[in-house]
Amino acid sequence: MNLKELVTGKSGDKQFLLGNEAAVRGVIEAGISIAATYPGTPSSEIGNILSVLAKDANIYFEFSTNEKVAMEVAATAATSGLRSFTFMKHVGMNVASDSFMTTAYTGVNGGMVILTADDPSLFSSQNEQDTRNYARLSNVPVLEPSNCQEVKDMVKYAFDLSEEYKLPVIVRTTTRVSHMRGVVEFGDVKDNSTNNDNHWKRGHFDKDPSKYVPVPAFAGKMHERLCEKITNINKVSNKSDFNKSSSFSDNKKYGVISSGSAFNYAFDVIKYNDLDMDILKVGFSYPFPDAKVIEFIRDLDEVFIVEEVDPIMEKEVLAIIGRENLDITVHGKLDGTLPQCYEFNSDIVAEGFDKVLNFINKEGIEFTSSLNELSENIPSRAPVLCAGCPHRAMYYGINLAVGELGLKPSDVVFASDIGCYTLGINPPYNAADYLLSMGSSVGDGCGFSVSTDQKVASFIGDSTFFHSGISPLINAVHNKHNFVLTVLDNRITAMTGGQPNPGIPVDGMGDDAPEISIRKLAVACGCDYVRVINPFNLEQVVKTYKEAFQRDDTAVIISKAPCTLIKGLTKKPPVKLVESNCNHCDKCVSELACPAISKVDGKIEIDKATCDGCSVCIQVCKYGALEVEK
Amino acid sequence: MSYSIYICGVGGQGIIKTSVIIGEAAMNQGLDVVMSEIHGMSQRGGSVSTELKIGEFNSSIIPDNTADMLLSFEPIETIRGLHKVNKDSKIVYNTNPIIPSSTNAPYPSVDSITKSLKENFNHVLPIDGTKLAIDAGSVLSLNMVLLGAVTADDKFPLSKESVIDAMKNNLKPKFHEMNLKAIENGYQSMKD
Numbered sequence: 068m069n070l071k072e073l074v075t076g077k078s079g080d081k082q083f084l085l086g087n088e089a090a091v092r093g094v095i096e097a098g099i100s101i102a103a104t105y106p107g108t109p110s111s112e113i114g115n116i117l118s119v120l121a122k123d124a125n126i127y128f129e130f131s132t133n134e135k136v137a138m139e140v141a142a143t144a145a146t147s148g149l150r151s152f153t154f155m156k157h158v159g160m161n162v163a164s165d166s167f168m169t170t171a172y173t174g175v176n177g178g179m180v181i182l183t184a185d186d187p188s189l190f191s192s193q194n195e196q197d198t199r200n201y202a203r204l205s206n207v208p209v210l211e212p213s214n215c216q217e218v219k220d221m222v223k224y225a226f227d228l229s230e231e232y233k234l235p236v237i238v239r240t241t242t243r244v245s246h247m248r249g250v251v252e253f254g255d256v257k258d259n260s261t262n263n264d265n266h267w268k269r270g271h272f273d274k275d276p277s278k279y280v281p282v283p284a285f286a287g288k289m290h291e292r293l294c295e296k297i298t299n300i301n302k303v304s305n306k307s308d309f310n311k312s313s314s315f316s317d318n319k320k321y322g323v324i325s326s327g328s329a330f331n332y333a334f335d336v337i338k339y340n341d342l343d344m345d346i347l348k349v350g351f352s353y354p355f356p357d358a359k360v361i362e363f364i365r366d367l368d369e370v371f372i373v374e375e376v377d378p379i380m381e382k383e384v385l386a387i388i389g390r391e392n393l394d395i396t397v398h399g400k401l402d403g404t405l406p407q408c409y410e411f412n413s414d415i416v417a418e419g420f421d422k423v424l425n426f427i428n429k430e431g432i433e434f435t436s437s438l439n440e441l442s443e444n445i446p447s448r449a450p451v452l453c454a455g456c457p458h459r460a461m462y463y464g465i466n467l468a469v470g471e472l473g474l475k476p477s478d479v480v481f482a483s484d485i486g487c488y489t490l491g492i493n494p495p496y497n498a499a500d501y502l503l504s505m506g507s508s509v510g511d512g513c514g515f516s517v518s519t520d521q522k523v524a525s526f527i528g529d530s531t532f533f534h535s536g537i538s539p540l541i542n543a544v545h546n547k548h549n550f551v552l553t554v555l556d557n558r559i560t561a562m563t564g565g566q567p568n569p570g571i572p573v574d575g576m577g578d579d580a581p582e583i584s585i586r587k588l589a590v591a592c593g594c595d596y597v598r599v600i601n602p603f604n605l606e607q608v609v610k611t612y613k614e615a616f617q618r619d620d621t622a623v624i625i626s627k628a629p630c631t632l633i634k635g636l637t638k639k640p641p642v643k644l645v646e647s648n649c650n651h652c653d654k655c656v657s658e659l660a661c662p663a664i665s666k667v668d669g670k671i672e673i674d675k676a677t678c679d680g681c682s683v684c685i686q687v688c689k690y691g692a693l694e695v696e697k
Numbered sequence: 698m699s700y701s702i703y704i705c706g707v708g709g710q711g712i713i714k715t716s717v718i719i720g721e722a723a724m725n726q727g728l729d730v731v732m733s734e735i736h737g738m739s740q741r742g743g744s745v746s747t748e749l750k751i752g753e754f755n756s757s758i759i760p761d762n763t764a765d766m767l768l769s770f771e772p773i774e775t776i777r778g779l780h781k782v783n784k785d786s787k788i789v790y791n792t793n794p795i796i797p798s799s800t801n802a803p804y805p806s807v808d809s810i811t812k813s814l815k816e817n818f819n820h821v822l823p824i825d826g827t828k829l830a831i832d833a834g835s836v837l838s839l840n841m842v843l844l845g846a847v848t849a850d851d852k853f854p855l856s857k858e859s860v861i862d863a864m865k866n867n868l869k870p871k872f873h874e875m876n877l878k879a880i881e882n883g884y885q886s887m888k889d
Contacts, residue, residue, distance in 0.1 A: 068721070068866065083721045083730070190735060214731070214755065247757045248717065248732040250724050331755035413760040432762060432783060438776075438813040445776050446802040448707065450741035487741065662742055662798035 070116055074123045080253045086245040087112035089215040090182055090238075093222030094152045095124050097178065098257030100268045101144035102128045103137035105534060106563035107156030108191040109245040110184035114154070115564055118575045125259045127267040130566050130575040133505070133534040134159035135166055138181070142170045145179035145235070146279065147270035150226055150259070154182035157198050162505065162535070164201065170235050171205040172289035173279050174296075177270065178226030179235040181207075184245045187375045187410035191562075193485070193504065195408065197377040198239045202353040206297045209237045209353040210309065211327045215249035217350065221309065223254065228303070232296050239352075241375055243328040243410060301354035309350030310359050316345045319366050321424070324380060325373040326352050332416040333373040340417065340426055344371075355383045364388070364395055371420065372399035375410055398423060450490060454663040455679020457557055457602040457628035458488045462496040463659055463683065464608030465524065465553070472613055479522045482511035484536075486528035487562045487630075488555050495658050498526070506535025512550035512621075513543050522616055523550035529585060530560040530568035537588060543621040544593035551615045551622045554585050557630040565632060589623040596622040603628060605686040631679050639680025640696045644671050648692035655684045655693065698728070699752030700854050701759045702847065703781040706770025707795050708745045711840030714867060716747040718844060722855045722863035723751045733757035742798070744774055748781075751854055768847055770826070770839065771795050772807050775814070784819055789846050789887070791826035791839065822846070822887065829882040838872075838879035845883025857884065 068082055073092045076082065084092065090113050094102065102121070104114045114130060121128035131137035134155045144151035155163065160183050167181070183201075186192040202209040208228065210221040218240065225236040261268050277285045304310065315337050316322075323346040325333040330348050337344050347363045349356065364370050364384070372381040381399035388395050398404035398419070405411070405419040421427040434442065452459045469479050476497065483489050483499035484507060492499035501511055512525035527536045532554050540552065560566040567573045567580075574580035589597045596618055600611050608626075615622035629636060641663075649671055656666050663678040664671065671692070685693045702719065706712050713734050723730035731754055734747040748759045762783045769775035769790035782788060792807050807823075814821040824846055830839040841864065848857050861880060865873055 081724060083717065083724045085734075243733060243757065246734050248720055248734065249757070250730065328756075331757070335754055335756045412758045413756050417760075429762075432817075434779075435813065435816045437809070438779075438817050441805055441810060441813050442776055442779070444802060444805070445773050446797050446804055448742070448744045448774075448797040450708075450743035451798055453741060490741065660798065665796055665798060667796075 070119060071123065073116065074120055076253045078253055078255045081250055082253070083248055084215050084251045085112060086215050086218045086240060086247050088116060089219040089251045090154070090222050091116045091120065092251065092253060093219040094180070096219070096254050096256050097223045097226040098150055098259035099126060099152050099226070100149040100259055100270070101141060101151040102126055102153070103131045103140040104154050105131055105134045105137055105159060106560055106566045107159045107184070108563055109186060109242040110154050110156050110182060111563040111566070113182070114566060114575070118566070118577065121576050122266050125261055125267050127265070128575050130568065132569060134163040138163035138166045138170065141179055141181070142166065142173070142175065142235070143272070144270065145175035145177045146173065147176070147272045149177045149268060149270040151177060151179050152182070154184070156192065157183050157185040157196050158192060158194065158504065159183070160198060160201055167201070168205050169281055171207050171293055172281055172286060174233040174292070175229060175235055176233060178229035180222060180225040180229060180238060181235055182222065182238045182240065185239060185241045185376065187241055190242050193502070195376045197379065198237065199353065199379050200377065202237055206293050207235055207237055208297070208300050208304070208351070209239050211239050211350055211352050212244055213327055213330045213348070213350070214244070215247055215251050218244060219251050221350065228300075232300055234293070234296050234300070239327070241328050241410065247328075297354055301357070304351040304354050304356040305358040307351040307356065310348065310356045311350070312345055312347040312363055314345045316343045318343060319345065320368045321371070322347065322364060322367040323371045323373055324349060324360065324363070324384060326350065326380065327375060329373045329375045329411050329416070332411050332413045336413050336417045336420060342420065342424065342426065349380060352380065355380070357383070357387055360384060360387055361391060365393065367395055369396040369398060369423065371404065372397060373405065373411065373416055373419070374399070376408070449493070451493070451662055452487065452490050453631050453679070454661050454677045455631040455681040456487070457626065457630070458491065458555055459496070459659070459661065460602040460605070460681065460683045461553065461555065461608060461626040462491050462498045463687070464602065464605055465498065465612050466496065467605075468609045468612035468616065471609065472616055474522060479524060480515050480519065482508040482515060482523060482525040484508035484525070484527040484531050486531055486555070488526055488528060491526065495660050505531055506539065509536045509539035509543060509552060512552060513539065513546065513548040516548045516550045525550055525552045527552065527554055529554060529556040529558065529570045532585060533569045533583070537592065540589065540592045540594070540621070548621055549619050551612070551624060554623065554625045556585055556625050556627040559630045559633055561630045561632060565630070585625050589625070594621055594623045596620065597625070598623070599625045599627055601628060602626045603681050603683055605683060639682075641675045641678035641680050642673055642682065642684055642693050643696040644673055645692050645694055648690045650690045650692065652690070655687055659684055659687050698854055699750070699754070700765050700852065701748070701750045701763065702766040702768060703746065703748050703759055703764045703778050704768045705744065705746040705774045705778040707774065708742055710745070710770045711837070712745050712747055712770060715840040715844050716749055718860065718863045718867050719749055719847070719855065721866065722859040725863060726855055726859050728854065729753050731755070731757040744777060746778065765852060766847060766850060768843055770843060772810050773804065776810065782818065784817070786818065787820045787822060787850055788814060788818055789822045789824060789843065791843060792823045793825070793827035824883070824886055826883065829886060830879055833879035833882050834875035838875050841876040841879035842883035845880035846887045848880070849884045849887035
């Protein structure tokens with residue numbers, strides 16, 4: 068499919084779409100004017116697509132420096148009467164939460180939708196937090212799509228709901244919904260034509276501090292209005308077609324309540340095992356549709372709650388059962404029927420149902436011993452830093468510097484951050500000892516430097532530095548902390564798929580944009596020692612780190628070289644082996660660990676197709692056994 | 698009718714594109730189809746897998762031991778995907794290894810993999826996809842060779858024509874000729 072069809076597609080068209088593509092079609096059908104995000108998997112593709120389609124779709128789109136800014140851009144747009152959209156991964160919501168909480172108080176005028184993509188099983192995240200908790204914290208409604216069609220439909224509906232009740236609405240997906248593909252039938256597109264010289268429509272902000280400025284005198288009233296809204300919206304969730312039951316049962320003894328991707332598993336298990344159970348799908352899950360749930364469970368003996376990740380609906384149902392004085396057994400995470408952690412699948416859900424219903428009659432497949440042996444010894448294939456990755460060169464160099472200063476690995480704490488460079492955790496680099504969140508490496512550097520006598524080296528990417536590394540750097544300088552901060556400036560937001568960031572002269576819609584200098588920022592934060600190094604120059608790397616480690620202030624080293632995945636870079640010639648010079652020290656394999664270099668049958672081999680020609684291995688080899696292919 | 702395919706291999710081999718082509722072809726034939734794929738950190742040279750279920754399914758994840766087809770782009774990734782298959786599943790895999798750099802464990806011989814698989818499963822179909830791709834014009838057409846191989850399965854519910862149409866809709870016109878040849882190479886290697 069050509070992505071432009073997400074804009075030009077007509078009502079009734081069908082496309083095989085990724086959940087995230089369906090979300091884009093949803094906001095286009097809803098006629099939004101403003102969208103902002105900070106990239107985060109599993110929501111990243113939404114931004115990648117919007118950055119290409121924004122102008123065709125009359126949308127202003129930006130990659131904001133962080134999720135909180137994106138939330139603020141969307142909130143003010145919606146307050147000014149436009150439809151606005153912000154989206155992020157689940158932990159992005161933590162960053163955005165301060166402004167998000169108040170947005171619930173101030174409310175909106177145009178529709179505002181927040182899509183958060185949770186990551187059960189942590190495919191690319193530091194935790195499994197469940198966004199539905201934020202709905203309860205803030206009193207903001209939540210919709211939970213189970214498939215791509217529902218992603219599109221619920222995103223679109225969420226704007227109508229938001230506009231009617233003047234409150235933002237959360238659409239909560241999970242990795243398996245965002246990265247599911249399915250057939251999506253398009254609907255009508257709401258007109259969002261521009262009313263000015265820009266390609267997007269402008270709204271107008273009508274001043275009313277009593278609504279928009281939460282000083283104590285006004286904020287109490289705002290909270291009252293919010294409670295009133297959510298009480299009214301509960302009536303809507305109780306009537307919503309997104310909360311729908313399906314009957315597979317004659318005797319109404321067992322039932323299932325489920326949402327999101329977990330619903331898919333539960334539904335298929337019931338259907339394909341002919342289980343005698345009814346199932347209620349909760350698509351509009353906050354305010355919890357209590358009346359609909361009571362109607363569903365009233366005559367049941369036992370009910371299973373199948374949800375990812377936290378037992379949120381389970382506790383809601385238990386509360387309802389208590390309030391209504393019903394005699395129904397609840398099975399879920401709290402009684403151990405289903406696991407507390409990780410995503411579900413049909414096998415896990417079937418196993419849970421089986422604890423009560425005893426229907427599985429499965430004979431396992433016995434492998435022969437030769438296949439068992441193969442399976443047990445199969446080489447792992449963990450993600451690695453790419454061949455030619457500037458991060459590898461820097462990690463190699465800093466470890467060398469640490470050794471040359473006579474320091475043991477335990478003498479230096481490596482505070483890492485979120486990005487490809489977290490892969491520095493792997494041997495032989497072992498350069499990630501502590502990590503909390505986006506930008507945390509800088510604050511962690513502050514803490515370790517006052518709490519221990521160890522040397523501290525913090526690593527942060529360029530995009531992560533702009534995201535949340537600057538204010539802790541000011542903290543570091545002002546409070547006289549002693550550590551070495553490395554900004555790994557690879558000229559892109561690499562791990563999430565190559566989005567621009569403020570350090571490069573392009574914005575989220577592909578237009579020219581001012582380039583913000585990390586070096587000048589570090590100087591402006593008050594750092595006396597700021598060095599820009601080329602990570603592929605090993606001598607310079609080692610010399611600079613040795614210098615920096617011997618200082619007693621906050622030293623900043625900007626390790627600057629482009630990510631090998633950036634399109635259009637000139638490829639350098641690959642490295643070749645001069646076999647006669649090879650001393651078989653294996654340093655290039657065991658200490659540099661570049662994926663282009665391997666040892667096969669006692670001999671070093673260089674995979675020319677993989678080699679990026681970065682030349683670090685040539686500098687590593689003491690025997691002149693590696694050289695540039697001419 | 699239902700048919701499920703588990704596709705696995707290594708990041709960068711064109712696994713997701715292949716899966717999208719099958720999904721789109723299924724949609725164009727009026728069939729229900731859902732697919733699951735893994736993005737993000739798993740793509741830095743790590744294992745990649747997709748799951749396709751054609752038929753009336755809500756879940757896009759194939760339950761263990763129920764896949765009709767395991768299509769593997771790389772020998773040891775086949776072993777990693779075996780939890781999805783049963784004795785009667787078709788197991789099609791490319792015999793060209795990609796040695797992982799992130800491990801010291803020795804890479805088993807491809808012959809030993811084939812032998813062990815044949816001891817355990819009834820339809821083990823190794824294919825020298827890399828060679829057939831080079832024959833079609835480029836090693837990069839490996840995914841289309843393997844797509845052609847899947848299309849040759851007599852239980853595969855999609856026609857070769859609809860697969861080719863979906864390929865044309867998803868890949869650049871200047872590569873259509875090569876990819877057609879690749880699909881044909883894969884298809885014929887299974888039919889022979």
